[in-house]
Amino acid sequence: MSVMIKNVGIVGAGQMGCGIAHVCSLAGYKVTLYDLSKERIEASLATINGNMARQVTNGKMGDDERKTALSYITGSTDVQDLASMDLVIEAATEDENVKRKIFGQICPVLKPEALLATNTSSLSITRLAAATDRPEQFMGIHFMNPVPVMKLVELVRGIATGEKTFETAKDFVRSLDKTITVAEDFPAFIVNRILLPMINEAIYTLYEGVGSVEAIDTAMKLGANHPMGPLQLADFIGLDTCLSIMQVLHDGLADSKYRPCPLLVKYVEAGWLGRxxxxxxxxxxxxxPVPTR
Incomplete structure (x- = not known):
């Protein structure tokens, strides 16, 4: 038994929010993209338009489909516009305090039966759920970046997540033509629990002088058949995000193998966050792009 979802609210018009809005509108959902910054919303809508136009050029969709999908997305800086949403997905920065603050602002506005999800890539779903007024109706729906291209969505239940919420989330993700993987609520879930220590190890390999940036990325692309080298991928993800996920792993599992590389910390302190x-x-x-080391 699942809940009917027609209207989807997305909180945060950054890279992830923008991608989630894109795929939801294409699947026929009415989307409200909420952000405090009008500029960010406008930039996001322009990005979605550009990405869809590219899909039209590549023959992945028709121009009428693009126009219809775009007409389904509304940008808003007014939290009250989330009142009619059936599902709200929080896609703000990977910072627990920021996310808790957002839940405090949006929960009073949501209708009682509305489901709430977070796109966190590493934080505890159970702990975030406890910061809301609806832990049974809360879960992790973690999209991969870039959302329109990546097929996977990780579904993560908190300790309180209800069966109905879980079933609804599964139906919703399938309707977006994505593949589901179900992960338990432990730090960084499945993808980042495996991926980020690999990236961190690549940074250690650079830090210890085993290989240059170029040597490391070429080695993994051609030696392990990865589409992108680990350092190139770190830049794509954002080094601040990489560091925060490593810190979540290190704090949450208390194992020294997850210690963030000092070089990663230094780059973040310098404000060199990647692309x-x-x-x-x-x-x-x-x-x-030219290697910086």
Whole structure:
């Protein structure tokens, strides 16, 4: 038995929120993209339009489909606009305090039967659920980046998540033409529990001088058949996000193998966060990315 979902609210018009809005509107859901910043919403809508236009060019959808999907998305800076939503997905930055604050603001506005989900990539669903007024109707729906391209969604139940909520989330994700993997509520779930220590190890390999940025990325691309080298991938994810996930693993599992590499910490302290800030393990300010070490 699952709940009927027609209207989806998305909190946070960043990279992830933008991608989630894209796939939800294509699947025929009415989407309200909520953010405090009007500029971020406008930038997000422009990105979605551009990404859909590219899908039209590649023959993945028709132009009428694009226009219809875009007409399903409304941007809003007014939290009251979430009142009619059946499902709200929080896609804010990977910071527990920020997420708790958001739940405190949006929960009083939501209708009692509305489901609430978080797109967290590493934080405890049980703990986040406890910060809401509806732990039974709360769960993790973790999309992969870039959302329109990546097929996987991790579903994570907290200790209080109800069966009805879980069934509804499964139906919802399937309707987006995504593949589900169910993970238990432990730090970083499945994908990042395996992926981030690999990236962290690649940074240690650089830190210890075993190989250069280029050598490490080439080795993993051609030696392990990875589509992108681990340092290139770290820049794509954002080094601040990589660091926060490693810290969640280190704090939550108390095992020294999850210790964030000091070089990763140094890059984040420098504000070199990867692609989004123009510099990380590569410098993106010129025509082609150049290794920074």
């Amino acid at each position: 989004k800030s123009g510099r990380g393990f590569y410098d993106y300010r010129g025509e082609v």
